[in-house]
Amino acid sequence: MKEKTRIAIIDDEATVCRRLKKHLESDGYEAETFLMGVPFLKRMQEEPFHLVFLDLGLPDIDGMEILSQVTAHYDGVEVIIITGHGSIDSAIEAIKKGAYHYVGKPFKLDEIRSLARGAEEKIRLRQENRRLKEALEAADFGEELIGTGAPMRELFSMMKKVAPVDCNVLLQGESGTGKELVARSIHRLSPRKKRPFVSFNCGGFTEELICNELFGHEKGAFTGATLTKIGLLESAAGGTVFLDEIGEMPLSMQVRLLRVIQEKSILRVGGTKPIHLDIRIVAASNRDIKAACLEGNFREDLFYRLNVVALTLPRLAERKEDIPLLVSSFIKKYSHPFGKTAVRISPQAMDILMHYDFPGNVRSCVNQLFPFV
Template sequence: MASSTTATTGPPIQVLVVDNDPAHAEAMADSLSRVGYQCVVAGSGPEGVEQLERGGFEIVVSDLKMPGVGGLELLEKSKELLPDAQVVLVTGHGTVESAVEAMRQGAFNYLLKPLDLKQLRAVVDNAARSQHLRRANTELARRLDEKFGFESIIGNSQPVRELIDRLRRIAPTDATVLIQGETGTGKELVAQAIHQNSPRKNRPFVGLNCAALSENILESELFGHIRGAFTDAAHDRVGKFEYADGGTLFLDEVGDMPLPTQIKLLRVLESGEITRVGSNEPVRVNVRILSATNRDLETAIAAGAFREDLYHRLKVISVRLPRLVERREDIPLLIDYFVRMHATRHKKQVKSVSAAARRRLLAYEWPGNVRQLKNAIESMVVVDYDGVLDLDDLPPDLAPKQEADGSPMDSGASMAELVGKSMSDLEALFIGETLKVTAGNREEAAKMLGIGERTLYRKIKEYGLN
């Protein structure tokens, strides 16, 4: 097979060849098939329209002059039915006017008869390159939606469902949003999900941590600077606002922003203009602001550490992220998700997570929230050697405490308190405690107890458990 720039990844490019001269149509199709294109031949304009209606073509090669439906009509129909398809027109009656009209209507290229098949392949290869780029962009958009869309917020608890419902209503607007939540609850992930589901999704998402920088550096990062603005300013520099123009700027830890910078940020929000450090020339910017903090800003306002007028500007819409312990029933889903993620990343084979390890992970208070759980699972995956994540794989801060003699500390009722209870009372106690640990997740509780879900449902009903 001759070399070509046809599909290097994904399925071969589908080409529709339309010409009322059967010999010429077959010659073009055969030439393109030899270099890897999948070709379908239509012997007339109407037949070409029928093929277009069936779909699937990324490139159309058509004669310009045909009885009934000509090349320009086919071009128009192609743009209607397959707007992403590239159309190459071929004619033996070439004029400057017809070429200009074809290109004006959206033809990719225009070739003259007698046709040079090498030139045809070169033109179709160029069209194929544009289609590969479109495929890559489509795949990138799909992956971004998967990574940063609402589907990336893992959970099925009531707090998460309410959060996603609120985000769906917020995202399509241009309102500023203040995202509040403890460290590790996923504030940046939520900001990216808002951006990815907004009309600005194809423009930049730019993040900046306001707590990590000094006042002067923060202002330069936000607004940019001109050459000579300060000692090390050897060149003009575009700031985050200009870089995010048309898109979204995410200000993380905005509660730690110095007061002088707060004043300048407020001015930008009010005027829609920034001024680079060292310059007097205002620059118009069109940016949506999302901000996040784990601080109580109302307390900071009372203490004089945060401007009240800026607070209200940033908090047109507010979103509060639940702590992990407030959505404990999502922990099993998160465990499985992070196990798959880190097993793939570290090329480890993980068959399962033991019931004992799941109990420990479910019962833990998670002061670092989802981020701490994610890091704990990664640690377990990395140190595991037998394909089963168990208590011996837990990070030290999660490992069960032990008595002085080395035996596990009893965190629940002592054995003495259990002595004398009937087996049915003990069974009800353990089922009830397991349901508490799993936050009512019956599927996970059945898995931890080693019984079927139907058996668990029957026991819940039998013992009158909620």
């Protein structure tokens, strides 16, 4: 649920405070009133406000001093000056000290509403830009692998720890959670980053096709093999191989893959001489591989060889706090090819997205947004 914007109203006229509070709360804001400045500053220390309506002429402390303290100690708080004691000089001084806007009494409620919405939008954009900067610059995990909530911070932390360690990794998570993006990021952050990254989906192929694609073949190995073919495993020498949907790999192929890991060599189809192979394997599945072992559908010895480090990717429904950030990033990315620079999503549409379960996770989110752009 979206956090309500908290507004403080500081004015020595009780009628003004009551009027503004009633009007702002009817617009969905959470408002508190203060007749003097010192009680406001104490309350601000307990639980900072997002937006402050401030009268410059207070009985206990100068309004300009309050403005200076707020802008100096509370990053991202917007202040709107409302006073009947102001002048153009005090307005300029207030803006120089960081006030968002200045309005004199008597004021119209529609004017207050417009100022509140403008300040709220400025706060939202600043927060969004900060989150996006943190996600893209601090993490360096790719433009689509975005998140600042606890589940993604934990995942990023584990990725940073495992990337430099030359061990196999097993990624588990639902379809659309970004398993290949995680695999690519681990490769990019590893000592193998200058060597190839090769990906292969093990699902939906025959045993013969998987064998031929992964291991390659020698010339004359079978009818039609007129040339020697280098397999994907061999082509990734020194780099990283991403095996998606590893749980779909036939048991006979699991035996061959286990041998590659144990012996650090491969044998092409029709070949007789083992070829030394130095690769790192990042495997992924949307199934519970350990459960598949118990059911006899996956080799336990291969599972332990792959499961040196296991990372579980959270569902998008488990990190809904990241949805606004993802939406903003995707809209910016997909607007550019269409020559659009100011595509925005309405609060109503964002609310719908925040309450949607996204059974296809991040991929589903992208698919929902693309037609909109």
